[in-house]
Amino acid sequence: MSIRKKNPDKEKALSIINAAEADMDYTLSLQISDKSANTIVRNVYESFRMLGEALLIIKGIEPLDHIICIKELLDLDIETSRPINLIDNLRRLRHNINYYSYRATKLEAEDTISIAKSCFTPILEKVKEIILKN
Numbered sequence: 001m002s003i004r005k006k007n008p009d010k011e012k013a014l015s016i017i018n019a020a021e022a023d024m025d026y027t028l029s030l031q032i033s034d035k036s037a038n039t040i041v042r043n044v045y046e047s048f049r050m051l052g053e054a055l056l057i058i059k060g061i062e063p064l065d066h067i068i069c070i071k072e073l074l075d076l077d078i079e080t081s082r083p084i085n086l087i088d089n090l091r092r093l094r095h096n097i098n099y100y101s102y103r104a105t106k107l108e109a110e111d112t113i114s115i116a117k118s119c120f121t122p123i124l125e126k127v128k129e130i131i132l133k134n
Contacts, residue, residue, distance in 0.1 A: 004062040013054040013131045020050035024120055037104035038097050044116045045094040048087050051127045058134050066091060078126050082118035
């Protein structure tokens, strides 16, 4: 596991979740098209990743890769209208976009938005609750 121990930092964790929320709000306002698909997938994934990073920071862990951030989210005990393990699919899709020149389609962007609308707010609220308790 790629981590580095640090002191828990509540302010940094709150700052990260606020940035994730703002980025998600902006991304959800974008027009969905084949042209915007890569940006939508990247931004939605990054917003989820940031929530996982905030959870790690409040535990005193500095993540050195994305997988551990996403695992933090997948381990949350929350109910969403779509399975939260779909976030890991977004990680793979974003990886293909960034490293293999994959072009996401409008359909993939629509599915990504659907995942975001189904999962982001419940995860965000749970992450805020956890951070504010610490």
